[in-house]
Amino acid sequence: MSNQSTKERLRARRRQERIRGYLIWGGAGAVALIGIGYLAVRAGQRGSGEDVPLPEVEVVPTAEEFSHVAEGTEPGPFNSDPPTSGRHYATQAFAGFYDEEQAADFDPYPAGYLGHSLEHGYVIFWYDCELLSERECSGLKRDIQQVMAQVGDFKVIGFPWPSLDVPVVMTSWDRMIRFTSFDAGVAEQFVRNYRNQAPEPNAP
Numbered sequence: 660m661s662n663q664s665t666k667e668r669l670r671a672r673r674r675q676e677r678i679r680g681y682l683i684w685g686g687a688g689a690v691a692l693i694g695i696g697y698l699a700v701r702a703g704q705r706g707s708g709e710d711v712p713l714p715e716v717e718v719v720p721t722a723e724e725f726s727h728v729a730e731g732t733e734p735g736p737f738n739s740d741p742p743t744s745g746r747h748y749a750t751q752a753f754a755g756f757y758d759e760e761q762a763a764d765f766d767p768y769p770a771g772y773l774g775h776s777l778e779h780g781y782v783i784f785w786y787d788c789e790l791l792s793e794r795e796c797s798g799l800k801r802d803i804q805q806v807m808a809q810v811g812d813f814k815v816i817g818f819p820w821p822s823l824d825v826p827v828v829m830t831s832w833d834r835m836i837r838f839t840s841f842d843a844g845v846a847e848q849f850v851r852n853y854r855n856q857a858p859e860p861n862a863p
Contacts, residue, residue: 710852713845717835719743725778725858734771741785741820743830747774754781756804756817759788769818776816777832779862780855784846785820785828799826799841806843810850832857 722738722745730748737745748771757765765772773783784803788796800817807815820828827838829846831853836845 711848713836713848713852715836715845716849716852717837719833719835721833722746725774727775728771730771731768732771734768734774737770737774739830739835740822741783741828741830741835742770742774743777743833743835745770745774747771747778749775751775751779751781752816752818754812754815756800756807757819758800759819762819773816773818776814777830778857778859779814780832780857780860781814781816782829782831782850782854784815784817785823785830786817787819787821787823787826789821790823790826795826802841802843803827803846806846806850809847810854814854815850 719739722736724736724746725744726746727749728734728746730750734747735742735745737743750772752765752769752772753776762769773781777783784807786799786803788799791799803817807817825837825839827841827846829836829838829849831849834849834853834856836849838846
């Protein structure tokens with residue numbers, strides 16, 4: 660066997676090894692690019708405000724009247740509990756998470772203030788810790804505040820509402836979603852879908 664034939668076989672083997680290496684790394688790179696592309700698309704959907712369908716969302720008909728009433732008088736009537744529209748006060752509740760003590764400042768009719776916030780395009784997390792243990796309540800409050808932070812704490816309110824039959828209900832103007840078990844991803848998307856979808860979206 661000549662030295663030339665041996666060299667040719669060695670060169671051919673090295674070529675095959677290089678080609679195999681290119682295929683392996685190329686395949687891995689393609690998979691990585693697909694993964695990066697998918698994450699980018701998902702991030703774009705979540706960050707751009709594009710709607711992602713949420714089949715659990717209930718459309719609530721707008722109340723026949725949603726004008727202002729004097730503070731201290733009973734607001735409403737409302738077409739849902741918690742409200743999604745209806746007569747309300749000229750003063751709104753601003754963005755933030757309200758615990759039970761803070762919420763007492765809005766008595767006797769907190770819906771009057773919160774209804775005005777809804778009209779301005781706010782999304783409200785109504786929660787009821789009476790349905791939960793102390794530990795579960797603390798966890799729920801933390802989870803709601805984390806979602807609020809993820810959407811920039813902009814036009815979102817967390818507020819206790821003892822008349823619920825589930826731990827959390829979220830509303831925007833004419834929209835509602837109920838949680839027997841809180842889902843942070845769905846909650847965040849609800850905000851992105853329905854925030855500022857209201858009669859006065861340019862109001863603060």
